[in-house]
Amino acid sequence: MKRISVAERANWRAYAEEVGFNFHTFDGEPYWDETAYYQFSLQQIEEDLEAPTEELHQMTMDMVGDITRSEEMLTQLNIPRDFWSYIWNSWNKGEPHLYGRFDLVYDGTGPAKLLELNYDTPTSLFETGFFQWVWLEDQIKNGVLPERADQFNSLHDKIEQAFAQLKLPQPFYFTSVRDNIEDRGTVNYLMDMAAQAGVDVRYIALEDIGEVGEQFVDLDNQAIKGLFKLYPWEFMVQEDFARTITAANTQMLEPAWKMLLSNKGILSLLWNRYPNHPNLLPAFFETATSEPLGAGWVRKPLFSREGANVDLITSSGEKISAPGPYTDGGYVRQALHALPKYRDEYRNADTYAMLGSWVVGDSAAGICIREDESLITKDTSRFLPHIILD
Amino acid sequence: MKRSKKAALVLMVPVATLLLAGCGEEREQAMVFTDPSECSAAALNSAAQCEADYVAAQTLHPQVAPKYLNKEECETDFGAGQCETAPQQTTSGGSVFMPMMMGYMMGQMLNRGGAAGGNFQQPAAAGAGAAGSKIPTQPLYKSRDDRGTFRTATNTPVAGGIGPISLKPSQVKPQVGQVVRRGGFGQQAAARNSFGG
Numbered sequence: 001m002k003r004i005s006v007a008e009r010a011n012w013r014a015y016a017e018e019v020g021f022n023f024h025t026f027d028g029e030p031y032w033d034e035t036a037y038y039q040f041s042l043q044q045i046e047e048d049l050e051a052p053t054e055e056l057h058q059m060t061m062d063m064v065g066d067i068t069r070s071e072e073m074l075t076q077l078n079i080p081r082d083f084w085s086y087i088w089n090s091w092n093k094g095e096p097h098l099y100g101r102f103d104l105v106y107d108g109t110g111p112a113k114l115l116e117l118n119y120d121t122p123t124s125l126f127e128t129g130f131f132q133w134v135w136l137e138d139q140i141k142n143g144v145l146p147e148r149a150d151q152f153n154s155l156h157d158k159i160e161q162a163f164a165q166l167k168l169p170q171p172f173y174f175t176s177v178r179d180n181i182e183d184r185g186t187v188n189y190l191m192d193m194a195a196q197a198g199v200d201v202r203y204i205a206l207e208d209i210g211e212v213g214e215q216f217v218d219l220d221n222q223a224i225k226g227l228f229k230l231y232p233w234e235f236m237v238q239e240d241f242a243r244t245i246t247a248a249n250t251q252m253l254e255p256a257w258k259m260l261l262s263n264k265g266i267l268s269l270l271w272n273r274y275p276n277h278p279n280l281l282p283a284f285f286e287t288a289t290s291e292p293l294g295a296g297w298v299r300k301p302l303f304s305r306e307g308a309n310v311d312l313i314t315s316s317g318e319k320i321s322a323p324g325p326y327t328d329g330g331y332v333r334q335a336l337h338a339l340p341k342y343r344d345e346y347r348n349a350d351t352y353a354m355l356g357s358w359v360v361g362d363s364a365a366g367i368c369i370r371e372d373e374s375l376i377t378k379d380t381s382r383f384l385p386h387i388i389l390d
Numbered sequence: 391m392k393r394s395k396k397a398a399l400v401l402m403v404p405v406a407t408l409l410l411a412g413c414g415e416e417r418e419q420a421m422v423f424t425d426p427s428e429c430s431a432a433a434l435n436s437a438a439q440c441e442a443d444y445v446a447a448q449t450l451h452p453q454v455a456p457k458y459l460n461k462e463e464c465e466t467d468f469g470a471g472q473c474e475t476a477p478q479q480t481t482s483g484g485s486v487f488m489p490m491m492m493g494y495m496m497g498q499m500l501n502r503g504g505a506a507g508g509n510f511q512q513p514a515a516a517g518a519g520a521a522g523s524k525i526p527t528q529p530l531y532k533s534r535d536d537r538g539t540f541r542t543a544t545n546t547p548v549a550g551g552i553g554p555i556s557l558k559p560s561q562v563k564p565q566v567g568q569v570v571r572r573g574g575f576g577q578q579a580a581a582r583n584s585f586g587g
Contacts, residue, residue, distance in 0.1 A: 020402040045392060133397040150392050157394040177579045192401040201401075206576040220563055231575065241574030366393070388392060 001108030002039045003342040003353070009034065009138055020189075021131055023182045026380060032127060033382035034135060035346040038353070038369050040108075041390050045152045045367075048112055049104070052279045053357040053364040056102055056114055059274055060261055061362070064091055067260045067269065076285055077265040078302055078329055080237050086246045087256045095255035096166055098228070099125075099159065099365075102357045103377070104279075107340035111278040114270075115334075115354070116300070120254050120262030121230050123182060124383060126189040128358065128368040129155035132385035150388040153366035155358055156193065162361050163197035169226035169251055171200040173218065176230040178205035183230045190228060206231055214247035226251040233259040234303045264300045264332045286331040298334045301326040306379035312336055314375070322376045339375055349373060354381070417556040420525040422540050422549040424493045432553065435496070443527045447494035451529040452477050454543040455488035464489060469534035492532045493540050495548060495555075495562070497525035524559040 009015075012034065016024040024032040040049075067073045068088040079087065100119035106112035133153055139145040174191050176183040191201040202218065209224065210217040216224040227250050229236070236245060237259070245256075260266065267283035274280060284290075286299065293299050298312040301324075308324025314336065339352040354377040358365040372381040423429040429440035457476055458464035464473035468489035476486040530540040530548065540549045542562050549555045 019399055042392075129394070130397045130399065133394060136393070153393045155394065156397040175575075177576055180579075188402050189399075192399050195401055196398070206579070207573055209575055210572045211574055220560075222563070235578045236575060239575055239577045240571075244574070 001044060001106070001340075003036055003344075003351075004039055005036045005345045006034070006139070006144060009135070009142070012135075015134075016131070019130070020185060021126060023185060029380060030382055031380070032131065033371070033384050036344065036384060038384060038386040040152070040386060040388050042150075042388055043390075044108060045388055048106060048110075049355070049357055049367060050152065050364045052112055053102055053104075053359060054362070056279055057100075057359050057362060057364075059270065059277070060117065060119075060266065063266075063269060063273060064257055064260060068092075068257065073269060074260075076269075076330075077260060077263045078234075079259060079263075080242075082242070083237050083246070083256065083259070087259060090252075090256035095251065095257065096253075096361075097255055097258060098162055098166070098253050098360065100254075100258075100261070100359045101368075102359070104355045104357055105337045105339055106355050112355070112357075113281050113337045114267070114279055115281070115337075116264060117261055117266060118305075118356075120233055120258045121305075122356075122358075123186045123230070124356065124368055124370070125155065125159075125186050127383045128153060128356070128366060129159065129193075130189065132368070132383075135385045136387060145387060146389065148389070151366070151386060152388060155360065155366045158360035158363060158365045159190070160193045160197045163194040163199050168199060168253075171202045172226040172228070173202045173204050173224050174228045174230075175204050175206045175209060178207050187228070187230050209241070211241055211244050211248075214244060216241070216244060216248050216250050224250055226253075228253040232303070232305070233262065264302050264304070265330070267300075267334055268332050281335045281337050283332055283334040286333050290333070293333065296336045298336050299331050300334060301331055302329045307376045307381075308378075310376050312375060314338070320375055322374075322378055339377070342371075344371070352377075353384075415558050415560060418497075418524040418559055419554060419556050420548075421496045421552075421554050422493060422530065423496070423552050428552060429496070434554070440496075443496040444494055446527045447529040448491065450527075451491045452488065454528065455491070455531070456543060456545075458487045459484065461487045463487075465534070467534060468531065469537075472532075472534070489531045491529040493530040493552070495525065495528055495530055495540070495542075497527045525557070525562060526559075528562065 013024065016032065068091050074084055099122060100117065101122040102117055103115040104112040105115055133151065133156065136145065136149065136151050140147060140149060172194065174187045176187045187203065191203065195201050204218050208219055210221065212221060218224055229252060233256065236242065265285060268285050271280050271283045293311060293313055295313045295317050296315045298310065301309045304324060304326035307322045309322065309326045311319065311321045313319050339354050342351050342353055344351040351371045351373060352375055354370050356368040356370065367386065369384045369386055370377050370381040371384055372378060421434065426440040426444040429435055430437040455476065457478065459480065461473055464487040472490055473487050474490050476488040478486045480486060528542060530542060532539065533541060538550055539547045541547050546561050548557060548562060
């Protein structure tokens with residue numbers, strides 16, 4: 001695994017905007033960053049990332065049924081009691097799931113370590129499945145990269161296949177928060193792939209969803225029988241329409257049982273079930289009697305996204321914190337496994353890399369890389385492409 | 391190869407988006423009859439189908455028909471003797487009036503495709519039309535000053551007589567007069583600005 005500086009494609013910004021990638025630059029700071037790429041060997045990809053991703057996925061899936069039946073674990077995960085039987089049903093009916101992403105620490109050697117799961121509302125999908133794919137094709141065409149360069153990225157193919165096989169109610173609706181352009185970009189990409197797979201796709205802003213009796217409806221008051229929601233389950237179950245969710249027969253993507261896995265508490269439950277697994281880090285629920293956070297530990301809210309409200313203390317005792325709005329739930333503590341540091345020659349600065357590993361259905365489907373100047377990867381962290389080349 | 395064989399976009403490219411939005415919807419086939427016997431006599435549908443769609447339209451009728459607080463206002467729009475008491479009541483217990491159903495429109499099944507005169511499948515027992523049909527099966531009305539024209543509950547003229555017609559589905563979506571609540575999701579959107587991860 002190497003970080004290699006490379007010239008940017010001349011017209012990539014114009015191209016990005018043409019294909020609807022409107023958040024390539026955020027608040028004047030680059031989000032998509034092609035001033036460098038990461039290079040992996042095929043062995044690194046297949047043995048250290050692809051196989052462990054599928055194993056971690058299987059381990060996680062094996063726990064879902066047990067959690068749905070355990071009052072103790074449901075309580076630890078802060079799942080509202082009103083939703084316990086709904087989640088149990090969602091799992092036992094076999095409600096299908098579409099996708100998820102593991103965040104891993106990996107530096108090219110040794111087992112990748114699981115930092116967390118994004119199993120409910122993972123984003124950076126378009127950047128991974130489409131934009132970095134096009135980047136590689138372009139760089140091969142430009143002669144910058146050799147013909148045999150490849151990428152671990154079958155996301156687009158696999159999601160399109162999944163939509164073709166899922167047997168979703170038609171029309172199938174997609175929703176996201178109205179004014180969030182990044183989330184809208186992700187949803188547009190999913191709708192695009194679903195449409196190519198023959199799904200009758202409709203968009204509705206989250207705020208426009210209506211309720212008639214015990215049914216969700218669109219702006220024409222037509223029943224919403226199937227809904228992909230890029231909005232966290234843990235919010236939905238607390239809002240005014242929460243009661244309607246359990247009464248309505250709307251098929252949700254991701255399904256309700258994913259609520260158990262997008263929760264950082266799953267890290268503690270996994271460690272408890274598979275102690276010393278090479279791809280896991282020690283993790284525990286924080287309790288009233290927990291010691292103050294010590295050196296070499298990270299504290300994460302059960303519900304948090306994009307690194308918000310994460311505190312960590314490095315082995316040398318330096319404290320690093322990311323601010324955020326997620327201060328209203330419990331916490332887990334996880335042993336710190338620092339992200340690998342690389343030299344960003346373009347910016348003449350150190351940079352830390354985190355790796356996202358995608359799962360579609362039950363298959364590993366590719367990776368994405370996020371870089372940050374700090375040890376905590378955030379929503380502002382840059383996205384860099386990668387290649388496989390031996 | 392560890393990467394997708396293709397990564398194509400169809401909707402996200404602006405040209406495609408414009409086409410999708412601007413191209414409009416296609417016209418779909420439907421049929422209009424006064425009652426099931428007239429429908430059976432036309433021999434385009436089975437008697438059972440004619441009856442089933444009629445029942446579906448009748449079930450929808452009290453839900454979608456325009457409502458009036460007194461009979462005179464209703465008759466001003468629909469003609470003397472053309473209004474009836476609706477099953478609904480005002481909150482103070484007063485009567486509500488609506489025009490009588492004067493006919494019905496049968497949606498044609500998508501999966502049968504083809505020209506008018508094709509087969510029709512069983513419609514949904516009640517509600518907004520047969521499952522799978524683009525034109526929802528629904529009741530039709532006639533206004534006082536235009537007795538020849540069949541109109542939907544929302545006053546869209548659809549036919550000057552009985553038989554096959556073609557029209558755009560969005561013009562004839564029945565609006566069930568129930569109370570809709572919106573805004574029940576997204577309340578935490580203001581407090582937290584990112585929802586993906």
